[in-house]
Structure formats: structure tokens, C-alpha cells
Amino acid sequence: TSSPQQRFTLIPMQFFLVSGELVQSCGHIIPESPVLALGSNFTALCVLNESCLDFGNIYASQIIWKIKNRVVPKEQYREINRTVSSVTFNDTSSLATPLTCNILADGQIEQNIYGITVTVGLPPEKPKNLSCIVHQVSKLTYPMNCTWNPGRHTFLDTHFRLKYRWLQENFPDCIPKDVNNSCTITEVQFFVNMKVWVEAANALGKAESDPLILDPIEIVKPLPPHNLSVNSGVLPTVLKLSWENRISAAVMKLKFNIRYRIMGDTNWMQVPPEDTASPRTSFSVQGLRPYTEYVFSIRCMKEDGVGYWSDWSEEKTGVTTEDKPSKGPPIWRIIDVSHSPPSWSVHLMWKALEPFEANGVILQYEVTVRAKSSLSSPPEKYSVNTTNLTLKMPNGTYEVTVVARNKVGASPPSVLLIPANNSKAPVKNVRTLPKDGKLWVGWTAPNSYVLKYVIEWCLVSNSSDCIIEWQNEPGNVQGTYLKGDIKPFKCYLITVYPLYADGQGSGQSVKAYLQQDRPSKGPTVQTKKVGKAEAVLTWNHLTVDEQNGFIRSYTIFYKTIDGNETAVTVDPSKTEYTLSSLASDTLYTVRMMAYTDEGGRSGPDFTFTTQKFGKGEIEAIVVPVCLAFLLIVLLGVLFCFNKRDLIKKHIWPIVPDPSKSNIAQWSPQVPAKHNFSSKDQMYPEGSFTDVSVVEIEADDKKSFSEQDLKPFDLLKKEKSTSEGHSSGIGGSSCMSSPRQSVSDSDEGETTQNTSSTVQYSTVVLNGYRDQTPVQVFSRSESTQPLLDSEERSEDHHAGGGDSTTQRQQYFKQNGVQGETNTDRPCFERMKQITSANEGDTIGFAQLQISGQCSQLLGLGLEKNSQEAAVSDVVQASTEGQTVGPEIVEGNTPSVDEMPKSYLPQTVRQGGYMPQ
Structure with missing residues (x-):
């Protein structure tokens, strides 16, 4: 708080007392903006003005020192008196700008009194x-x-x-x-x-x-000579230089340095310094290559060697004159023996000479071929402009000479001996080593003296043929760098041949890479065979272009969907591998990696599922099942064959065809004068209402043979079905009263109760429903059995009283025995067996047929093959023979043994006619 005339005002870095127009600082720091040596001691003093002490109520004990807004520890403070406070720094390395003096005014508000800039540095060193x-x-x-x-x-x-x-x-x-x-x-x-x-x-x-x-x-560093010129001399190995010096000889005498290089080369050669140590303005450079372009440069300095060399002068070029080639071209051959055994196709090839060897422009090559086996024959000579020649020559040993010629002269000859065979010692231990971006080839020399070595190499690729490159090396070396353009990640086939004065050794080969890399792709694996617990995997080798190096190994990784991956290492020469101990009926994922020295690369994933059953397991199950099935089928067939009659009866019984019946053509109550024709419809449809079967006794047992008694067996077999049958067809009632059947008698009874049956039909004309029927009797010729369903349902309702007399009358007249069939529907059979007191009489059975069944029987039934035999029996009975009780004594057939059939009958118009 202050009066309007005097107040404190806080401005950056200063604390002022304002009174009217007078502005006065409340303090200052000594020294003012010092420059300090780095690492030295430094003490600063903050001095408060007396005029501010009483007015502001401030003292030196309230001063706070700061370095760049960071409070200096109070241990470094010292209060000298009530107006002066000092701060000491033992090492100025930690001192920063600005250094400020601050004070706590009323209300504990920090106010800045004064600040200085501190500069810290080092004194200069001695240059x-x-x-x-x-x-x-x-x-x-x-x-x-x-x-x-x-x-x-x-x-x-x-x-x-x-x-x-x-x-x-x-x-x-x-x-x-x-x-x-x-x-x-x-x-x-x-x-x-x-x-x-x-x-x-x-x-x-x-x-x-x-x-x-x-x-x-x-x-002094003089200027280099200028106006340098190069001229060719008389000799092909000399060039003459001339130049101008730019410093006066009176001021300084000079010496010179001359350097030169072949055009395109980066290595400089230099004229011996002692040859140019005297003042001059020209010099002839000797020992150069003929027909070669050179680049020259020159510099100078003080003759006594005190001072500095000048810069090199500008470069000038010059070309030496031509000379004859210094050596013959390197020559090699490729022999193709595949065409015809007696002759060779020899492809000669040679390399163009290097410029320093050609010494000029090569105009042509002269090739001479001489057969070693015939020295007297003249050699063959060829002049070509190319560096190859193909010849076809007989097998043998030849000396080939190649000479390169320019305008000056010819080169020394290059000689190549083409032997009949490679019988000399080969080199050993051919090896390669990438080194300094080049491919080095080494070998072990044979024990014999070698004239020179020929190194062949070619790039092995799937996309192109192996183009052979080669080079010659002296016979005293055992290793060299290939001089061609060797590319990384490519496979090269390298072959070394030793050449002797009288032949050559066979070539020894090795494959090599200048630099290897990971394969471009991984192998594609497939399954060759999959079993229950194993799978045979197969794959193809990577092509040479895809390998990018030597394949050192294969690794197969396989796993299930939720299982861990398993790895198997496979030899690189293999193309097939069998995975074992697999789980059955399981999906597996398999992939394969190929590894070179630089790493591996994985192929695509392949999935397969193992089989649920192993080899032979299905056969072990299927074969017994099939055999059991075949056995069951065989037994079933045999059973059916033995029971074919029973099966035929129950499955496909013989059903009579009413349309083939002749019942409509016969009736015993109609006079013969009717003379119905078989083609005429004697009775209208539906006029037959009742059919009866009459049983006749046999009085004399001697009058029947054993065969004649067979029809009687049927009667006893029908014991259960011969009683109480009533017609169920058309709703007609039975016309005969029930009689006891022969089969109802005891087993001890004699055969006097045995009777035979003859089938009769009672035909009622116009007896349908409410009409009054007219009965007409006709005899049925049907040989087919009646339907079983109708007959069995009516067995217990058969009548017999009146029909007995009819049967006896019929037997006496015709001697025909009848037969009933329980399998025949729409009929009701009635049987009667007479007692022993009745003598020679036999019970009768009557079958009644409804109007509807009579209509069906009117259509006519077909005959049976048994009609002839039954006819004989009937004829014998008409002669008045009867069957007595003694006929079947002890020989009466049982009910079950009596066959179910109907005796065949013949229908005659107007009466009963025996068959």
C-alpha cells in the first residue's frame, strides 16, 4: 500500500520507486554483466538503496538469488549488512543467465530487484x-x-x-x-x-x-605447364610430349613430373623422376604399347625441390602406331561325336586379342589343320574373319594352328592338339570360392608337366542352353579368377582341363555360385499314397533358376487343425518321404521348405485326410459279411427248391379260368332233344344258381384196383373242411343236408365206409333273385382247383341228406368218384359217411353253388391231364360193382395223405356220359 505520490511498480528484472517524475531503482548487482572463466569462482553482491529500506520495509536478509528462475540454495548466501547480500559460486560451469536478485515484499509477494547477464568462456590458446x-x-x-x-x-x-x-x-x-x-x-x-x-x-x-x-x-607453388601436346613418333612404342612454362627461368628453375595411362584405365603410370629433373619444355615417352591410346598430364616445381608442386596440367591423349600382334589368339575346341562314330564335328573357337596384344586392327585369322597320323599329307588351311570355325574330320589326332594378322604382320601361332582320347592325367580337387566380388577357381595340379590349363564355364539355366565361355591359364598356376561376367544367384558349371605337349587330360567339373540367396519359391508337396496311419509325400526338385543356391536340406512341417506343428528334415536328394504315426480319419496340413546357405523359403500348404480304416481292415469286414450273405442266400435257394410245391401253393396258386369251363354245355335234367351246341349260349348270364357234388358207394372192393382207390383218399384228407359248407356266392342257400364225412369215422373202422366223389353241378335257369329257378344238372369238366378262401369259410355249413341218394345213384350209373378241393371258393362241400350197419352205402357230399358262381362256371373250364385215368374208374363202377368194407381194411389212407384235387369230368349234352 502506498500513497498516490509514491508507489512501487514491478517491471521485468527491476524493482523501482516512483515519486513524481523521478524513477529510482531499489538496488543493483555488483559486478555488472561480468565475463567469467569457465570453472572459476564467482561472487556477486546485491546492494539495496537506503531510500527504499524505510519506505518498502525491506532488508538484505529478505533477498533471494535465482539463476534462470531457479532458486540458488541459501547455503551460498551471505548477509554482509542490512543492505548488502552476496552469493558465491565455486564452479561457474553451472552458472546460467540471467542471475537475479529478488526480495519478498509485503504480503510475501516476490519482487525482482535487479538482474545481470553472466558470460562464461575460456581464454584463447596459443595458435x-x-x-x-x-x-x-x-x-x-x-x-x-x-x-x-x-x-x-x-x-x-x-x-x-x-x-x-x-x-x-x-x-x-x-x-x-x-x-x-x-x-x-x-x-x-x-x-x-x-x-x-x-x-x-x-x-x-x-x-x-x-x-x-x-x-x-x-x-612458391607455381602454375602448371600449359599448351601440352602429344605426337606419335617413328617407333610404335614412343610418343613425344611438348609444353610451355609460365614462370620465368630468371625467377625460378623448374623440374617436372610426367604421368600417363591407357585410355579407359584408372591406373596412372609415371615417367621416372630422374629423367625429368632438369628444366625443359618437351619429352619423349618410351616403352608404350603399339596402337594404344594414352592420356598424359604434367606438373612442375622449383628445381632444388624446395617449395610445392604445381597442380597437374590439363590432360592430353595420343595413339601409338600399329605393330604386328605380340601373341597368337587363345584357341579351344568343342568336339561333337554324336553324329557318326567314324568322324567328328569339331567346333574351333578362339578369343579376339586384347588391344595391347593385337597391336593394331586384326584383318583376318589363318587356321591350319594338320593330321598327326599322316605327316606327309598337306595341311588344310582356312582364312576367316570370325573367331570360330566348324570342321568335320575323321577320328584321330590333329594339330590346329591359328594366326592373327593385321596390316603390319602376323602374330605368333597358337597351337592346339586335338587328341583321339583324353588319356592324360586330369587335375584333382577342383574347388571354387567367391572373393571380392569375383569367383575364384582352384585345383590341384597333376604330377606331370602341364603346358597350360583351359577353364570352361557356362551358366546353367532352364530357359537357355549352356553357352560355353573359357579362358587359358599358364601351366604354373593352380588357381585364377574367372574373367567373364559372373552374376550372383546363378549356377555355373566350371570345368578345368590340363593341356600337355602331347595331349590333354579329362575335364573335372564343379558347380558354383558367386553369391547365394534364399530359394525363389518352396517345393510343392503332394500325397502319393494315404493310409490310416501314414502318408507318402512326393515333390519335385526346384529348377536351377528357382534355387538361387545349393539346396542343403528340405524340411517338412505338418500338423492337424488344433495340434502342434511337427518338423522333419529330409535329404535334398530325395523326392519322396513317408510320414508315419499319423492319426486315422484326421485332416492334416503339410508344407515344405527348401534351405540354401542363405536361408529357406516355404512352399504352399497342402491338406490331406488319413483313411478311417487301414489296409485289409475293410476286406476283413466285407469278406466275411459277403460270405455269410452268400451262404444264407444259398441255403434259402436250397430250401425254396425243396419246398417249391408248398411255396407255389401259398404264393402263386393255380386260379381257374371260368371262361374255359364246359359246364354250360351239360345238364342231366334236360332232354337230349335240346342238342345244345357248344357255341350257343344255352343259358343266359347269371342263370346258374346251384352246383352239387354226389358221392356214390362202392359195393365191391374187388372191383376197384389200388389205383382206382386213390381218388377216395382225397375224401379223408378233407375231414375238417368237408362239413357244413354253404355257398357264399350270390347269397344262395345250401340245397343238401349235412352228412357225416368218411373221414369222421374212427381209425379202427374198416374201409367199407370209404367213398369216392363225383363232381356234379345243379344249374338253375332264370333263378336270379326273386325269379323261380329251373334246375338243370350239368357235369363239370374243370380240372382247376376251387378258390380256397370261399370253400374254407363255408366248410362247417355243408348239408348232406338229399345229396346222398343222388351220389349213390350217380355211382351206380357211371361209376365216377368225385373229389373236393378246399382251395376252391364259392363252393360248399358236404360229406356223409355211412355207418357199418348201412352195409355197402357210402356218405355223400353235396356242393352248392350260388347263382353268381354258376354264371362263372358256365364260361367253361379247361380239362386236366387226369381225365383219362378217372374215366376208367367211372366205367368200372357202372358195371354194378360196389366197394365193400373190406376193401380199405388196414389200407385206409389218412386224412393228411389224401391229395386235394378234383377228378376230371366230361360234360355231355342231355345226360351223364362217362369219360
């Missing part, structure tokens, strides 16, 4: 390595440039000055402009010693270098 050089700019201008080492960085503004003087004469200092370690003096005087030194100064001190005393002529 070192002072050196000077005089550069020739022109024939009269020689400025001197001096350089030195300024020393460590001082963190302060340091100024350097180059000072020099001649004898007792001083010159203005040279002040560097751009850098602190170089300065150029524009005017110097030759042949006078000069003193040169460097002075460095900053806020913390000064330093001077050691003085340098020298004559400027001894440190």
Missing part, C-alpha cells in the same frame, strides 16, 4: 601449426596465404591477427575475413626473410603463436 604458401597467380603476382590451428573453442568472441615484418619494417596486420585460421598477404618480396606470427585475443586474455621466419621464394 599452432602456422604455415604459409605463395601461390603463383600470374607471372608477376605472388600472394602469400598463411594458415594456423586456432586451438580450442573459447565460447567467447576471439579475434585473430596475422602479423609480419621485414627486418625492422612493420606492416599492417592481416585480419581474417571469413574464417579464424587463414589470412592472405597480397604483397611479398622474394629473396628477403620475413617474420610471420598470429595473435589471438578475447575478453579473458591474449595469446601469440611461434614466429615463422622464411624467404617467400622457398614456399
Whole structure:
């Protein structure tokens, strides 16, 4: 709080007392903006003004020191009196800008009193390595440039000055402009010693270098010679150089350096220095290659070697003249023996000479072929412009000579011996090694003296043929670098041949890579065979272009959907592998990796499912089942064959065809005068209402043979079905009363009760429903059995009283025995067996047929093959023979043994006619 006339105002870095127009600081720091040596001690004092003490109620004990807004520890404070406070720093390395003096005013508000900027640095070091050089700019201008080492960085503004003087004469200092370690003096005087030194100064001190005393002529760097020219000389190995010097010989005598190189080469060659150590303006360079382009450059310096070499002059080129080739072209051959055994196809090839070997332009090659077996025959000569020649020659040994010719002359001959066979010792242990971006090939020499070696190589690729490249090497070496364009990641087939004076050794080959890489792709695996617990995997080798290196191994990875992956390592020569111990009926995923020395690459995934059953398991199940099935079928067939009659009866019984019945053509009650024709319809449809079967006794047992008694067996077999049958067809009632059947008698009874049956039909005309029927009797000729369903249902309702007399009458007249069938529907059979007191009489059975069944029977039934036999029996009975009780005594057939059939009958018009 202050009055309007006096108040404190806080502004950055200062605390002021304002009174009217007077502005007065409340304190200051001593020293003011000091420059301090790095690492030294430093003490600062904050002094408060007396005018602010009482007014602001502030004291030195309230002062707070800060470095860049960071409070200095109070241990470094010291209160000198009530107005002065000091702070001490033992190491200025931690001191930063600004350093401020602050105070806590009323209300504990921190106010800034004063602040200073502190500069920390190092004093300059003594400059070192002072050196000077005089550069020739022109024939009269020689400025001197001096350089030195300024020393460590001082963190302060340091100024350097180059000072020099001649004898007792001083010159203005040279002040560097751009850098602190170089300065150029524009005017110097030759042949006078000069003193040169460097002075460095900053806020913390000064330093001077050691003085340098020298004559400027001894440190001159002259300009290089100019106007250099190159001319060819008389000899093909000499070129003549000439130039101009740009410094006066009166000022300085010079010596020279001459360098040269072949065009396209980066290596320089130099003329011996002693040959150019005297002042001159021309020189002839000797020992050059003929017909070769060279590049030349020249430089100079003071003759005594004191001073500096000039820069190299501009480059000039020159070409030497031609000379005859220095050597013959390297020659090799490829022999093709596949065409015809007695002759060879020899492809000769040679390399073009290098420029330093050709010594000019090769115009042609001369090839001479001489047979070693016939030295007297003239050789064959060929002149070609190319570097190959194909010849067809007989098998044998030949000497081939190749000469290269230019306009100057011919080269020495190159000789190649083509032997009949490679019988000489080969090299051993051929090996390769990538080195320095080249492919080195080494071998072990044979024990014999080798004239030279031929190294063949070609790029192995699937997309192109192996184009052979080759080179010759002297016989005293056992290793060399291939000189062709060898590419990385490519496979090369390298072959080494030793050549002797009288033949050659067989070639030894090896495959090599300049640099290997991972395969371009992985193998594609497939299954060849899959079993229950194993799977045979197969794959193809990667092509040479895909390998990118030597395949060292294969690894097969396989796993189930939820299982861990299993790895198997396979030899690289294999193309098939069997996985074992697999789970049955399980889906597996398999992939394969191929590895080179640089790593591996995986192929695509392949899935397969193992089988549920192993080999032979299905057969072990199927074969017994099939055999059991076949056995059951066989037994069933045999059973059916033995029971074929029973099966036929129940499954497909013989059903009578009413349309073939002749019942409509016969009736015993109609006079013969009717004379119905078989083609005429005697009775209208539906007029037959009742059919009866009459049983007749046999009185004389001797009158029947054993065969004649067979029909009687049927009667006893029908014991259960012969009683109480009533017609169920058309709703007609039975016309006869029930009688006891023969089969009802006891087993002890004699055969006098045995009776035979004859089938009769009672035909009622116009008796349908409410009409009054007219009965007409006709005899049925049907040989087919009646339907079983109708007959069985009516067995217990058969009547018999009146029908007995009819049967006896019928037997006496015709001697026919009848037969009933329980399988015949729509009929009701009635049987009667007479007692022993009745004598020769036999019970009768009557079958009645409804009107509807009579209609069906009117259609006519077909005859049976048994009609003839039954006819004989009937004829015998008409002669008045009867069957007595003694006939069947002890021989009466049982009910079950009596066959179920109907005796065949013949229908006659107008009466009963025996068959």
C-alpha cells in the first residue's frame, strides 16, 4: 500500500520507486554483466538503496538469488549488512543467465530487484601449426596465404591477427575475413626473410603463436605447364610430349613430373623422376604399347625441390602406331561325336586379342589343320574373319594352328592338339570360392608337366542352353579368377582341363555360385499314397533358376487343425518321404521348405485326410459279411427248391379260368332233344344258381384196383373242411343236408365206409333273385382247383341228406368218384359217411353253388391231364360193382395223405356220359 505520490511498480528484472517524475531503482548487482572463466569462482553482491529500506520495509536478509528462475540454495548466501547480500559460486560451469536478485515484499509477494547477464568462456590458446604458401597467380603476382590451428573453442568472441615484418619494417596486420585460421598477404618480396606470427585475443586474455621466419621464394607453388601436346613418333612404342612454362627461368628453375595411362584405365603410370629433373619444355615417352591410346598430364616445381608442386596440367591423349600382334589368339575346341562314330564335328573357337596384344586392327585369322597320323599329307588351311570355325574330320589326332594378322604382320601361332582320347592325367580337387566380388577357381595340379590349363564355364539355366565361355591359364598356376561376367544367384558349371605337349587330360567339373540367396519359391508337396496311419509325400526338385543356391536340406512341417506343428528334415536328394504315426480319419496340413546357405523359403500348404480304416481292415469286414450273405442266400435257394410245391401253393396258386369251363354245355335234367351246341349260349348270364357234388358207394372192393382207390383218399384228407359248407356266392342257400364225412369215422373202422366223389353241378335257369329257378344238372369238366378262401369259410355249413341218394345213384350209373378241393371258393362241400350197419352205402357230399358262381362256371373250364385215368374208374363202377368194407381194411389212407384235387369230368349234352 502506498500513497498516490509514491508507489512501487514491478517491471521485468527491476524493482523501482516512483515519486513524481523521478524513477529510482531499489538496488543493483555488483559486478555488472561480468565475463567469467569457465570453472572459476564467482561472487556477486546485491546492494539495496537506503531510500527504499524505510519506505518498502525491506532488508538484505529478505533477498533471494535465482539463476534462470531457479532458486540458488541459501547455503551460498551471505548477509554482509542490512543492505548488502552476496552469493558465491565455486564452479561457474553451472552458472546460467540471467542471475537475479529478488526480495519478498509485503504480503510475501516476490519482487525482482535487479538482474545481470553472466558470460562464461575460456581464454584463447596459443595458435599452432602456422604455415604459409605463395601461390603463383600470374607471372608477376605472388600472394602469400598463411594458415594456423586456432586451438580450442573459447565460447567467447576471439579475434585473430596475422602479423609480419621485414627486418625492422612493420606492416599492417592481416585480419581474417571469413574464417579464424587463414589470412592472405597480397604483397611479398622474394629473396628477403620475413617474420610471420598470429595473435589471438578475447575478453579473458591474449595469446601469440611461434614466429615463422622464411624467404617467400622457398614456399612458391607455381602454375602448371600449359599448351601440352602429344605426337606419335617413328617407333610404335614412343610418343613425344611438348609444353610451355609460365614462370620465368630468371625467377625460378623448374623440374617436372610426367604421368600417363591407357585410355579407359584408372591406373596412372609415371615417367621416372630422374629423367625429368632438369628444366625443359618437351619429352619423349618410351616403352608404350603399339596402337594404344594414352592420356598424359604434367606438373612442375622449383628445381632444388624446395617449395610445392604445381597442380597437374590439363590432360592430353595420343595413339601409338600399329605393330604386328605380340601373341597368337587363345584357341579351344568343342568336339561333337554324336553324329557318326567314324568322324567328328569339331567346333574351333578362339578369343579376339586384347588391344595391347593385337597391336593394331586384326584383318583376318589363318587356321591350319594338320593330321598327326599322316605327316606327309598337306595341311588344310582356312582364312576367316570370325573367331570360330566348324570342321568335320575323321577320328584321330590333329594339330590346329591359328594366326592373327593385321596390316603390319602376323602374330605368333597358337597351337592346339586335338587328341583321339583324353588319356592324360586330369587335375584333382577342383574347388571354387567367391572373393571380392569375383569367383575364384582352384585345383590341384597333376604330377606331370602341364603346358597350360583351359577353364570352361557356362551358366546353367532352364530357359537357355549352356553357352560355353573359357579362358587359358599358364601351366604354373593352380588357381585364377574367372574373367567373364559372373552374376550372383546363378549356377555355373566350371570345368578345368590340363593341356600337355602331347595331349590333354579329362575335364573335372564343379558347380558354383558367386553369391547365394534364399530359394525363389518352396517345393510343392503332394500325397502319393494315404493310409490310416501314414502318408507318402512326393515333390519335385526346384529348377536351377528357382534355387538361387545349393539346396542343403528340405524340411517338412505338418500338423492337424488344433495340434502342434511337427518338423522333419529330409535329404535334398530325395523326392519322396513317408510320414508315419499319423492319426486315422484326421485332416492334416503339410508344407515344405527348401534351405540354401542363405536361408529357406516355404512352399504352399497342402491338406490331406488319413483313411478311417487301414489296409485289409475293410476286406476283413466285407469278406466275411459277403460270405455269410452268400451262404444264407444259398441255403434259402436250397430250401425254396425243396419246398417249391408248398411255396407255389401259398404264393402263386393255380386260379381257374371260368371262361374255359364246359359246364354250360351239360345238364342231366334236360332232354337230349335240346342238342345244345357248344357255341350257343344255352343259358343266359347269371342263370346258374346251384352246383352239387354226389358221392356214390362202392359195393365191391374187388372191383376197384389200388389205383382206382386213390381218388377216395382225397375224401379223408378233407375231414375238417368237408362239413357244413354253404355257398357264399350270390347269397344262395345250401340245397343238401349235412352228412357225416368218411373221414369222421374212427381209425379202427374198416374201409367199407370209404367213398369216392363225383363232381356234379345243379344249374338253375332264370333263378336270379326273386325269379323261380329251373334246375338243370350239368357235369363239370374243370380240372382247376376251387378258390380256397370261399370253400374254407363255408366248410362247417355243408348239408348232406338229399345229396346222398343222388351220389349213390350217380355211382351206380357211371361209376365216377368225385373229389373236393378246399382251395376252391364259392363252393360248399358236404360229406356223409355211412355207418357199418348201412352195409355197402357210402356218405355223400353235396356242393352248392350260388347263382353268381354258376354264371362263372358256365364260361367253361379247361380239362386236366387226369381225365383219362378217372374215366376208367367211372366205367368200372357202372358195371354194378360196389366197394365193400373190406376193401380199405388196414389200407385206409389218412386224412393228411389224401391229395386235394378234383377228378376230371366230361360234360355231355342231355345226360351223364362217362369219360
